[in-house]
Amino acid sequence: ETTLTQSPAFISAAPGDKVSISCKASQGINDDLNWYQQKPGEPAIFIIQEATTLVPGVSPRFSGSGFGTDFTLTINNIESEDAALYFCLQHDNFPWTFGQGTRVDIK
Amino acid sequence: QITLKESGPTLVKPTQSLTLTCNFSGFSLSTHGVGVAWIRQSPGKALEWLALVYWDDYKRYSPSLRSRLSITKDTSRDQVVLTMTNMDPVDSGTYYCVHNILLIPGPIADYWGRGIRVAVSS
Numbered sequence: 001e002t003t004l005t006q007s008p009a010f011i012s013a014a015p016g017d018k019v020s021i022s023c024k025a026s027q028g029i030n031d032d033l034n035w036y037q038q039k040p041g042e043p044a045i046f047i048i049q050e051a052t053t054l055v056p057g058v059s060p061r062f063s064g065s066g067f068g069t070d071f072t073l074t075i076n077n078i079e080s081e082d083a084a085l086y087f088c089l090q091h092d093n094f095p096w097t098f099g100q101g102t103r104v105d106i107k
Numbered sequence: 108q109i110t111l112k113e114s115g116p117t118l119v120k121p122t123q124s125l126t127l128t129c130n131f132s133g134f135s136l137s138t139h140g141v142g143v144a145w146i147r148q149s150p151g152k153a154l155e156w157l158a159l160v161y162w163d164d165y166k167r168y169s170p171s172l173r174s175r176l177s178i179t180k181d182t183s184r185d186q187v188v189l190t191m192t193n194m195d196p197v198d199s200g201t202y203y204c205v206h207n208i209l210l211i212p213g214p215i216a217d218y219w220g221r222g223i224r225v226a227v228s229s
Binding site for chain 2: 004046050095
């Protein structure tokens with residue numbers, strides 16, 4: 001089973017900041033990693049697929065990078081609407097596994 | 108537009124079975140490549156993938172929960188049902204159903220339901 005270690009657990013950012021979230025896999029997973037945004041009571045929103053591809057309709061302030069074991073989600077020029085929980089998912093092998101999540105708060 | 112909605116009991120007693128239904132729209136589970144998964148999140152823990160049913164009725168289960176899980180699909184009713192036996196308080200959490208395209212290049216887990224919160228308590 002592939003363990004995903006996501007960090008940090010919490011980020012407090014000011015509007016306009018650049019925020020980076022890390023997701024490290026315990027073994028190589030190629031680019032089979034997705035990123036999601038979730039707000040309380042709402043369905044999770046798919047924002048990055050295959051590590052680097054922005055899902056259509058998602059703000060270009062979001063970007064993803066990485067391959068193999070190290071992945072990063074970056075939010076540029078962060079806005080108040082970006083306050084949410086962010087998590088990663090690997091689907092390279094079964095069972096699919098998730099990072100622990102990062103809560104982003106906007107000051 | 109793809110939507111998924113989970114339904115079922117919000118409270119079950121220990122040792123009872125849990126049956127959850129996912130009603131979906133905007134796609135058909137008879138379409139080649141499509142699958143529906145169940146995922147849960149228990150308080151303070153990471154999300155956990157539970158089970159997946161493919162368009163051709165192939166099924167995959169979490170190895171750690173395989174003996175307790177059953178996933179079935181009803182294509183005519185656009186439903187997927189998850190059954191988990193012998194529920195325990197540690198199984199409390201929010202259960203989600205999730206749409207997938209299982210042929211390369213995917214996408215995997217692109218649409219999620221809002222989830223249903225289930226508590227296991229006597």
